[in-house]
Every structure is written in structure tokens, then in C-alpha cells.
Amino acid sequence: MSSVPPLIVTLGGAMFTFPPGKEVTVGRGEASDVRIPDAGPGAKHVVSRLHLIIRVDPGVGQWVAIDKSRNGIFANRTRVPSAVISDDLVLAVGAPDGPQLHFRTATQVIPVAKYRQPPPQTAAPRPPQPVPPSPPRPIPQQPPRPAHRPPAPPPQRSSGPPPGAATIGRHSTAAIKVEDSLASRIHAYLVPAPTGTQLYDNGSGNGTFVNGHRVEAVTLRPGDVITIGNTDLVFTGGTTVQSRQAVATGGIEVRQVGLAIDGHQLLTNVSFDARPGTLTAVIGPSGAGKSTLIRLLGGVTKPTSGQVTFDGHDVHAHYASLRSRIGMVPQDDVVHRQLTVSQALNYAAELRLPPDTSKDDRRAVVERVLAELELTQHRDKRVDKLSGGQRKRASVALELLTGPSLLILDEPTSGLDPALDRQVMQMLRRLADAGRTVLVVTHSLTYLNMCDQVLLLAPGGKTVYAGPPQAVGSAMGTQDWADIFAWVSANPDAAHAVFLQNNPAANQPPAPPEPAGPLGAPARTSTGRQMLTVARRQLQLIFADRIYTSFLLLLPFILGAMSLIVPGDTGFGVATVGHSPNEPNQLLIVANIAAVFMGIALTIRDLVGERTIFRREQAVGLSAAAYLSAKIVVYSAFTAVQTAIVVAIVVIGKGAPTQGALLLGSATLDFYVSLTVAAIISAILGLLLSSVARSSEQILPMLVVVIMLSIVFSGGMIPVTGRVGLDQASWFLPGRWGFAASASVVDLLKIAPLMSVDDQLWHHELRWWAVDIGVLLLLGAVAGFVVYRRLRLPGGTKAGAPKAAMIAVAVVLAAGFVAGMTYLTRDSGNRPTQPTAPAAPPKAAIPGQRIDLANVLPDGKAVSTVMQSPPMANATIVTAATPRGGTATPPPCASVADAGSSATFAPGFTGMSGMELHNPADPNVWMVAYAVGYPGPQAAERIPAAATWAGCANTAVTFTADGQPPRQLAIGAVTPDKGTLTAVFTEPGRSCQHVLTTKADVVIDVLTCSSGGGTQAAELAKQIADKVS
Structure with missing residues (x-):
């Protein structure tokens, strides 16, 4: 036989x-x-x-x-x-x-000896080092339990199956075919060698285990248990046979398990068996440790005494090899409600099954699970449209994708009506009847007769009853569960003593638990593959929630429109006293708060909302790095689009930055990059807050507090520069650095000279802008690292430094950061306000103009000579003593389109004289000239310096003078030269030149237009300047 x-x-x-x-x-x-x-x-x-x-x-x-x-x-x-x-x-x-x-039957016994060792020239591994012979062990009659010892020393690692190797995997060509969804196509292979048969892992996604230890290459000994996915193979010396524990001896065995935490006994000597094909209900009053027990049985918690074995493996000592065999379904649904059932299962299959699983194979697995749980007809329904029982089946379906043989459920019937309660219990009965070991914690006692056995726990985790539900009456003296619960709640020790008296085997002293092995890395696909899958799923989740998607689309338009209510039309041009002097600063505040709000609002509800789902996915192989990276990539793309909308609205409505580019050749692009980086880092901060929040109810208060802090500590609304404590605290907020980067791009210290602070971080220099962006990225990296640390599976990595030591290191690094920034910005501080023009004093205090401005303007003859237009010599000159009104789109270009514009000359001048002269025979030939006096040369020089002409170069402008129809202008080059601005533009039928310059304390503004164009404005401006002494 x-x-x-x-x-x-x-x-x-x-x-x-x-x-x-x-x-x-x-x-x-x-x-x-x-x-x-x-x-x-x-x-x-x-x-x-x-x-x-x-x-x-x-x-x-x-x-x-x-x-x-x-x-x-x-x-x-x-x-x-x-x-x-x-x-x-x-x-x-x-x-x-x-x-x-x-x-x-055919492929289950493979005589390894028939596979001859390949010739030396092949890629076979070199012979391993000799190892001492181990004593022979008899082959047991029942399938053997794994030896509690590490495998033999590893041989030399091979690069792949050599010719003649016995391959193991799920592929049809494998010598030992393993029907397991977690097995790779060619998962591992066997090679005979002088020192014994050698086993090599073939780079499988889920790993190869020998006696519970993950191996890359090992020399086998008789009796070694090889674990491939959920399948055990026993090496007997000359053959490898596929073996699962027989139904009579497999399943889960719990022996005198106890758990004490901080001196509190949560579980006391719990013992029971649950065989394959059985359904076990764990019941008991509140505080009986039911959920604690199933977490321990699932390997999440380690016992302080006793032992838990499953299919002959110690659950805690060999958890790495058993992880995929245990399906845990928590009380909360572990499936995204915005997805359809089919979408949820397909994404889960991509994450959980080996990377070499084809799309057709994944589809077959999903179809099998849908059919087994009777969800095929609901496959295209969104999960949030399912009934409570159907949602629970969908959660179970995720676990069945990897074919676990132990299924543990925590309160699956909680909140369900009696009919749905029965449906769920019937489902569990079918799952057990299919050969699985099923454990369920439940408060519902109505359908316990569907279970094979009941485990009743008293407060303190003490066993009161373990056996068939039909026999509870004889054991407890009554079948009334209300009376039973009342008695065990009031007398837990007495109830436990009765159980021990009737079950002497359970009264044995608990054995010390076997030293727990490493949790090991869960079975997983590559990090990059997982990242792409999670990113695709995240996009699906966002667009599946129509209300959320609408909010994301409308939010940047709403926040961008808020910038349009900022008074003034200077935009990011140089503000002047009496003419919306705070407009540039207010625009920056609105734009940066919009970036911060969009970033945080996008992500702050994310992690806390799917924490249960992530923890379960992580337990079966989802990498925290892939999960977090996917979310950052997706949300960064969304914030980039949202920020682009905000910037477009601000630039179109208020005008582009006018002070020149720092890095990308366009000040507008630099401005967009600054806001986008601030928004992305704020999104990462939102993920950090979401990882800290314990419930969704904490999200709104967190959001409000962070936004208020960002407004206060950005430095634009309330000065914090140079204020000890406030300045240093602001450096830890993205809003502070986002505002600084934007202020550097627009040169806030120049265009808003009323600002009372001189913050070096705002200087219009590439090095300071790089510092601002660099610190933003540093804050994002730190926040991302903290989120990653919080997401990592507890205990899933090697023990790190003690918590106190890590906190100390963080404090030292933070102190170093503060010290470095304090030194770097040591020259920041307050400054006297520098208005572009002095505030207009009361009329009686206005000093008299030292020259007659009207006399410096040319007469008709001089104009006709320069313009080469004789009819203008005798034409009527229209004079003016006030600025000319008019509006333009974009607004900052009004000062380019007309001379003497109110956009150029705000109140504060000491005198003004203007003239306008037209050719009566040709409406395309005309000129406007203004001479405007100021208290001194410095005040006069600030007018060309503050003009927003540079941002209007090569721009189409619609200009509307007061009382006139709109005109379409095409502004060309704008040339600054030693305090003189020159612009040229064209209109239908004429070309124009506009010159703005100064002489002493007089600003000269001349505009000329003619059919042929020319430099007439420059010539007339020179004549006027020659008359100013």
C-alpha cells in the first residue's frame, strides 16, 4: 500500500x-x-x-x-x-x-531520485557545505506535524531551475502541481545533490517555507514540511507528497491558552478543538474576552501561556507560513462601499494573488468566490446598495480569494434583523460544510443550533462550556440562555470551576508558549504593482462618489472666485497709497489659504475612513509604502489640477505677477509651482491628521484648527517675522512656507511696500525661493514618514529604538531645524513703510509746485513738426488737470493703454497738467502728454518703477476710456531703460508709442499714434524734459 x-x-x-x-x-x-x-x-x-x-x-x-x-x-x-x-x-x-x-492522485508522489543531477556546465547550484547527519526519524502513520527546528543550512543560491530539476507550482507543466491560488506558476524546485535533496525558492511572490521558516535555498531532511501558499508538502527522503492534516486531526487546537496584560487576566486556560468542516460559535457576556480570543487565534495577539496550533503548525511560532491560511473578517465591513462587488473583488485579487497570476486566472477565482457565496447576481451592484447580509458576504468573499482553511468572524450578525441574521449563519454553515474551520463570535443566540459546537466564556476569559449546542442543557442545568448568561456573569469563577470539574483535561497546568517566530512579510506582489492597483482603485473611489467628486470640482472655482472680491485693480503690480495698497498681500493670503484648504480637505477623511479595510489588506500582503505612495500620487495630481484652476482665475481676474521669473522663465509658472507644492504638502499633512484621528467625528475640528493656524501663522495677515516663539512655531506649518514662496515670486516686499516686515524668506531671489520650496518638501517628507510609521503593521518589522529614544531624536532634530532657520533668517525684522507715493496731505499743506507745468508741455506747432502732421499746428488743444479714467482687461494694462491714466497717477502728486491734440483730417493721428509734479525726485522716480507695464508685453488688451466705446489693443514690446518705460501697441488703422519717464521732480507721460508708427512719443518726451530745470 x-x-x-x-x-x-x-x-x-x-x-x-x-x-x-x-x-x-x-x-x-x-x-x-x-x-x-x-x-x-x-x-x-x-x-x-x-x-x-x-x-x-x-x-x-x-x-x-x-x-x-x-x-x-x-x-x-x-x-x-x-x-x-x-x-x-x-x-x-x-x-x-x-x-x-x-x-x-497522479502528481502527489514524486520520486526525486529520478531527477538526475545536471552536468557541471549547467546553471545548477554548487554543492552545499557538508552538514552533520541528523538521526533518522520514522515516518508517522498520520500526516506529520512540522518539526520545531530550523531547516538544514542553505546551499548555494541558484538563479533558476536547472535542467532536470523537479519543479513545484500551479502551472500545468510543474512536476509537482499545487492547486493553490497563492502558489506561483513555478514556485520552487528540487535538485538532488551529494549532500541530499536541495529545495530552492524560484523568486515566488508569497515565499517558500520549511518547518514554518521562510527559506530561499535549503537542504531537506526527511520529515521536513514544505509550505507553498496554503498547501503543505512532506519530504520523506525519496519522495515529496502533498499532505493536509486528515479531517480527524486537522483544524485548530487550543491548549490552556491564557493572556495577561499589565496584570489583568483577559483569558484563562481556554482549551477546545475545531476540526475542518465545523462551525464553532464563541459566545459570552460583555467582558468575557471573545474578541480578544479570536485575535489571539488569528495570530494577531500572542498568548502568555498555552499554545494554539492549526493543521499541526504553531500559529504564533510559524505565523509567517500560516498567515495566508487564516481569513479574518472584522465586525466592520472591509470592502469599499463606493465600488461594485465585482470591482472590489477584482482589486482585492490583484493585491492578494501572486504577481504571475493572469487576468483570466484572477477572473476565474473571483467567479468561483461569487458563485460560492451566491453573489453572482449582485456582482454589478454597488456595495452600499446591498443588504446587510449581502455586504457581510462581500466581506467574506474578499477572504476566500486566497482559499483560507480557517475563517474567523467577529460579530458578523451585529445590527442585522432576524432574517438577515439567519442568512449569515446559513452562509457560515455552508462555508464550514465545504471543509473549512469556521469560528464566529456572536451575540445572537437564535441560530446556535446551526453550529457544531459552542464555546461559552465567562468574564475574565474563563471557559464555562465547550461542546454541541444541543448538550448545553445537560451541562448547565438549563437551556435558557438568559439564565445561563446571568449566572456566568454573576459567578464566573464558580461556573469555570464546574467546567473544570467536568473536563479534567482542561485543568492541566498551562504549558509555556513556544517562542513566537517573526511575523514575517505577508504574501504580496511587488510594491510597484500594488501601488498602481491602489492608485487605480483610489481614482475609481473618487469618481464613484458623485457628491465628493462634485465638491472637488467646484472647490477651486469657489476659492479662486474669492480672490476677485479683493478690492483694487493693481493685482500683483506695485500698490500705491490710497489705491488699494494691501491688494497684493490680500491676493497672496487668499491664494495660499485656498491651496492649504484644498490639500487638507482632499485627504483628511481618507485614512480614518478606511482604516479597517487597510489593516485587513495589510495583514494579507498590502505594503504600507505602496498604499501611501499611491494615495500621495493620486491626490497630488488632483491638487495640481485644482491649483491650476485657482491660479488661472487669479491671473485672469487680477493679472499675472509683474516682477519677473525666478526659475521657469515665467513668473506665473513660478507662482503656480509655489502654490501647487504648498497644496501637495498640505494634502500629506491631511493624511497625517487622518492617521491620528480615532474617528470621523474628529475630522472637522482638526480641519478648522489647522486652517485657522495656517491663516494666523502664514505671516501675511498677522506679522510673525522676528517675533520670538511665533516665528519659530510658524516654521512647522506648510502655510508659512507656501506664503513665503509665493511672496518671493511676486516680490511682495516691492509691490506692497506698506508691509511692515522685512522677511528674508520673501526676497525676490532664486536662493530664497529655493529655501522656501525646499523646506516645504522637507515638511512633506517628514509628514509622509510619520504617516508611513503609523501605517506599518505593528510588529511586522524588526524592533526599533524605544519610543522614548525616538521622541528624543525627533526633539533634537526639531531643535536643530529651528536653530538653522533662526541663523538663516537672522537679518529678518521690521522695516519702515515705503509707500510708492506719499499720502496726500491736507490741501493747505500741499507744497506749491516750483515750476509751471503747463509751460513745459509742447504747443501745437512743435507737435505738428514731430508728428509730421501740419493740420495739428492749428488744431484745438484740450487741456486737463486730473488723471484720465478708464478700465482694461487685464486690469494692470490700463496704464499702458493711455497716458495720464488714473492707474498710473494715484493721489499724492503736487501738480498736474495735461494736453490732448488730434489731427482734424486724420482720426488715426493724435497725441496725449502729461507733466505731473511730485514733492521730490525720489517720489517721481517711484512712478515708473511701480508701473505694471512689464506684465502686459505681448498681450491683447481691451481698453475702455471713460465715455468711450471699447478699443482692442495688441501690446507688443515693453522696454525699460534707465528709469524710462517705452511700450508700443497697435490698433486697427494705427500704431502707437507710449513713453513714461522722469526729470527731477516731474513725471512725463506721452502717448502718440499715427498710421505709420514711429518714435514721436520719445521725441516729445525729450522736449518736455529739456524744459524742466
Whole structure:
């Protein structure tokens, strides 16, 4: 019989393996090795309690199925009394279309010796170092438990399967085919060598384990247990056989488990067994440690005493190899409600299954899970449109993708009505009947009769009852659960003592737990692949929420429009006293608060809202780095688009920055980059706040506080520069550096000279702008690192420095940052205000103009000579003593389109004289000239310096003079030269030149237009300047 291979029986999604000496019983009876679930109450039984047996027939030397039922077994829809088992045989039970049993035997015994060692010239590994021989171990009759020792020393690592190697994997060409969704196509391979058979991992996504330890290459010893995904292979020296624990001995075994934290005993000597194909309910009053127990059984918490084994493996010592076999379904739904069921499962399959799983294979796995949980008809429904029971099934479906054999659920019926409660319990019953071990914590006692056993815990985690629900009356003296709960709650020690008296085996002293092994890295695909999958899913989630998407689209338009209510039309030009002197500063404040608000509002609800989902995905392989990186990339793209909308509205409505580019050749682009970086870093800060929040209710207060701090500490509204404490505190907020970078781009200290501070971070120099952007990026990197640390699976990495030491390091680094910035900005401080023009004093205090401004303007003859237009010599001159009104789009270009414009000359001058002269014979020929006096040369020189002409070069402008129809101008070059500004522009039928210059304390402003163009304005301005003494 030793030559007969083990038998693999598959029923639905469950797989059972039996050794040759086992007589396998199949039926609907509780004691059946392969239990086929009942059709349901009131349905006709087509499956007998004992329907067939499967055993090795010594006469033929093969497995044989023998009918023992009334309704028979069917092969190819024909009833047969018996059938010889062969690979891929399918038997229908009870009817031609009844439950189907699938069988496999052929590939389960592989004589490794027949694979000869490859010749030396191949890529085979070099022979390993000799190792001391280990004493022989007898091969047990039952499938062996893994040895609690590390594997033999590793051989030289190979680069891939050499010729003649015995490959292991799920691919059809593998010598040892493993039907496991977590196995790679070629997962590992075996190579015979002089020192023994060598096992090599083939770069698999989920790793290869020997005796619970992850290995890359190892020399095998007889009895070693090789774990591929959820499948165990036992190496017997000359063969490798696929083996799962037999139904009678597999499943989970809990022995005297205890858990104490800070002196509080949470669990006390809990013992029970749960075999494959069984459903176990964990019940008890509040405070009984039910949730604590299932977290311990799932490997999340380590016991302080006792031991938990699953399929012969110590759950905590070998957790790395068991992680994928355990499916944990928390009380909260672990599926995104905005997605459809199919979308949620497909994204989960991409994240959980090996990277070499094809799209068709993933689809097949998803379809199988949908069918098993009866969700196929709901596949295209959004999860938030499902009933409570259907949502719970969707959460379970995510776990079934990787084929776990242990399924643990925490309060799956919480909040459900009785009908949905029954549906969920029926689902769990079917999952158990398919061969899984199912544990469920529940407060609902109505459908406990569906369970195979009940574990009742008293407060303090003390076992009160463990057995079938039908026998609780004889054990507890009553079947009234209300009385039972009342008694165990009031007398937990007495109830536990009664249990120990009736169960002496549970009263043994608890064994110390085996030293816990490393958690190990969960099975996962590559970080880049995970990042792309999470990014695609994040985009799907955003666009699936229509209200949220609408909010994201409208928000930048609303915030951008707020800049238009800032009074004034100077924009980012040089402000003047009495003419919206604070407009540039106010625009910067609005734009930067918009960037900060958009970034934080975009992400602050994200992590806290899907924390439960992420923790479960992380436990089965999702990398925290991939998860966080995907979110930062997606949200950065959104903030970049939102910021572009805000900048476009500000530039179109108020005008572009006028003081020249720092880096990108365009001041507008520099301004956009500054705001975008500030918004992205604010989004990362939002993720940090979301990771800190304990619930969604804390989000709004956090958002309000951060926005208020950003307004106050940005430095634009309330000066913080040079104020000890406030200045240093502001350096830790992105709003401070975003405002500084934007202020540097627009040269706030020049265009808003009324600012009372001289902050070096605002200087219009590339080095200071680089400092601002660099610190922003540093803050983003620090915030991202903190988020990553908070997201990492607790205990999933090597122990780091103590918490106190890490805090000390953080404090030292923060102090160093503050010290460095204090030194760097040591020259910052207050400054006297520098208005572009002095405030207009009362009339009586205005000093008299020292020259007659009207006399410096040319007469008609001089104009006609320069303009080469004789009719202008006798034309009527229109004089003026006040600025000319008019508006332009863009607004800052009004001063370019007209001479004597109110946009150029705000109140504060000491005198003004202007003239306008037209050619009566040609309306395209005319001139305007103004001479404007100021208290001194410095005040006069500030007028050309403050003009916003540079930003209007090569711009189409619509200009409307007071009382006149709009005119379309095409402004060309704008040339500054030693305090003189010269601009040229064209209109239909004429070309114009505009010159703005100074002489002593007089500002000269001349505009000339003619059909042929020319430099007449410059010539007339020179004549006027020559008359100013």
C-alpha cells in the first residue's frame, strides 16, 4: 500500500487529502470525513448520512469509491455501484446533477531520485557545505506535524531551475502541481545533490517555507514540511507528497491558552478543538474576552501561556507560513462601499494573488468566490446598495480569494434583523460544510443550533462550556440562555470551576508558549504593482462618489472666485497709497489659504475612513509604502489640477505677477509651482491628521484648527517675522512656507511696500525661493514618514529604538531645524513703510509746485513738426488737470493703454497738467502728454518703477476710456531703460508709442499714434524734459 499515492478530494471550494491507510466516509452525517451539506429544512434528502466510502482496494492497488446509499453515485451521469479512482474523475452524489466530488492522485508522489543531477556546465547550484547527519526519524502513520527546528543550512543560491530539476507550482507543466491560488506558476524546485535533496525558492511572490521558516535555498531532511501558499508538502527522503492534516486531526487546537496584560487576566486556560468542516460559535457576556480570543487565534495577539496550533503548525511560532491560511473578517465591513462587488473583488485579487497570476486566472477565482457565496447576481451592484447580509458576504468573499482553511468572524450578525441574521449563519454553515474551520463570535443566540459546537466564556476569559449546542442543557442545568448568561456573569469563577470539574483535561497546568517566530512579510506582489492597483482603485473611489467628486470640482472655482472680491485693480503690480495698497498681500493670503484648504480637505477623511479595510489588506500582503505612495500620487495630481484652476482665475481676474521669473522663465509658472507644492504638502499633512484621528467625528475640528493656524501663522495677515516663539512655531506649518514662496515670486516686499516686515524668506531671489520650496518638501517628507510609521503593521518589522529614544531624536532634530532657520533668517525684522507715493496731505499743506507745468508741455506747432502732421499746428488743444479714467482687461494694462491714466497717477502728486491734440483730417493721428509734479525726485522716480507695464508685453488688451466705446489693443514690446518705460501697441488703422519717464521732480507721460508708427512719443518726451530745470 506504500506505493499508493494519497487521495485528494475536492468538494466545492474545499480540498481534503487522505493517506492510503484511511477509509474515507462521505455523506451528510456529522461524522463524515467529507461532509456534504444538507439541502435545507423541508427539502428532500438526496445525500444519505453515509453515502459512499473511499478506500484502497488491495486487489487492484488503487483507490476505489463504493456506493452505500439509496440514491447512488453517478459517473458521466450513469449510476455506478463503485468506481476506480483516477485523476480528474468526477462523481455526482445522489443524482446526475447532485454535488460533485473531484479526485486527483497522479502528481502527489514524486520520486526525486529520478531527477538526475545536471552536468557541471549547467546553471545548477554548487554543492552545499557538508552538514552533520541528523538521526533518522520514522515516518508517522498520520500526516506529520512540522518539526520545531530550523531547516538544514542553505546551499548555494541558484538563479533558476536547472535542467532536470523537479519543479513545484500551479502551472500545468510543474512536476509537482499545487492547486493553490497563492502558489506561483513555478514556485520552487528540487535538485538532488551529494549532500541530499536541495529545495530552492524560484523568486515566488508569497515565499517558500520549511518547518514554518521562510527559506530561499535549503537542504531537506526527511520529515521536513514544505509550505507553498496554503498547501503543505512532506519530504520523506525519496519522495515529496502533498499532505493536509486528515479531517480527524486537522483544524485548530487550543491548549490552556491564557493572556495577561499589565496584570489583568483577559483569558484563562481556554482549551477546545475545531476540526475542518465545523462551525464553532464563541459566545459570552460583555467582558468575557471573545474578541480578544479570536485575535489571539488569528495570530494577531500572542498568548502568555498555552499554545494554539492549526493543521499541526504553531500559529504564533510559524505565523509567517500560516498567515495566508487564516481569513479574518472584522465586525466592520472591509470592502469599499463606493465600488461594485465585482470591482472590489477584482482589486482585492490583484493585491492578494501572486504577481504571475493572469487576468483570466484572477477572473476565474473571483467567479468561483461569487458563485460560492451566491453573489453572482449582485456582482454589478454597488456595495452600499446591498443588504446587510449581502455586504457581510462581500466581506467574506474578499477572504476566500486566497482559499483560507480557517475563517474567523467577529460579530458578523451585529445590527442585522432576524432574517438577515439567519442568512449569515446559513452562509457560515455552508462555508464550514465545504471543509473549512469556521469560528464566529456572536451575540445572537437564535441560530446556535446551526453550529457544531459552542464555546461559552465567562468574564475574565474563563471557559464555562465547550461542546454541541444541543448538550448545553445537560451541562448547565438549563437551556435558557438568559439564565445561563446571568449566572456566568454573576459567578464566573464558580461556573469555570464546574467546567473544570467536568473536563479534567482542561485543568492541566498551562504549558509555556513556544517562542513566537517573526511575523514575517505577508504574501504580496511587488510594491510597484500594488501601488498602481491602489492608485487605480483610489481614482475609481473618487469618481464613484458623485457628491465628493462634485465638491472637488467646484472647490477651486469657489476659492479662486474669492480672490476677485479683493478690492483694487493693481493685482500683483506695485500698490500705491490710497489705491488699494494691501491688494497684493490680500491676493497672496487668499491664494495660499485656498491651496492649504484644498490639500487638507482632499485627504483628511481618507485614512480614518478606511482604516479597517487597510489593516485587513495589510495583514494579507498590502505594503504600507505602496498604499501611501499611491494615495500621495493620486491626490497630488488632483491638487495640481485644482491649483491650476485657482491660479488661472487669479491671473485672469487680477493679472499675472509683474516682477519677473525666478526659475521657469515665467513668473506665473513660478507662482503656480509655489502654490501647487504648498497644496501637495498640505494634502500629506491631511493624511497625517487622518492617521491620528480615532474617528470621523474628529475630522472637522482638526480641519478648522489647522486652517485657522495656517491663516494666523502664514505671516501675511498677522506679522510673525522676528517675533520670538511665533516665528519659530510658524516654521512647522506648510502655510508659512507656501506664503513665503509665493511672496518671493511676486516680490511682495516691492509691490506692497506698506508691509511692515522685512522677511528674508520673501526676497525676490532664486536662493530664497529655493529655501522656501525646499523646506516645504522637507515638511512633506517628514509628514509622509510619520504617516508611513503609523501605517506599518505593528510588529511586522524588526524592533526599533524605544519610543522614548525616538521622541528624543525627533526633539533634537526639531531643535536643530529651528536653530538653522533662526541663523538663516537672522537679518529678518521690521522695516519702515515705503509707500510708492506719499499720502496726500491736507490741501493747505500741499507744497506749491516750483515750476509751471503747463509751460513745459509742447504747443501745437512743435507737435505738428514731430508728428509730421501740419493740420495739428492749428488744431484745438484740450487741456486737463486730473488723471484720465478708464478700465482694461487685464486690469494692470490700463496704464499702458493711455497716458495720464488714473492707474498710473494715484493721489499724492503736487501738480498736474495735461494736453490732448488730434489731427482734424486724420482720426488715426493724435497725441496725449502729461507733466505731473511730485514733492521730490525720489517720489517721481517711484512712478515708473511701480508701473505694471512689464506684465502686459505681448498681450491683447481691451481698453475702455471713460465715455468711450471699447478699443482692442495688441501690446507688443515693453522696454525699460534707465528709469524710462517705452511700450508700443497697435490698433486697427494705427500704431502707437507710449513713453513714461522722469526729470527731477516731474513725471512725463506721452502717448502718440499715427498710421505709420514711429518714435514721436520719445521725441516729445525729450522736449518736455529739456524744459524742466
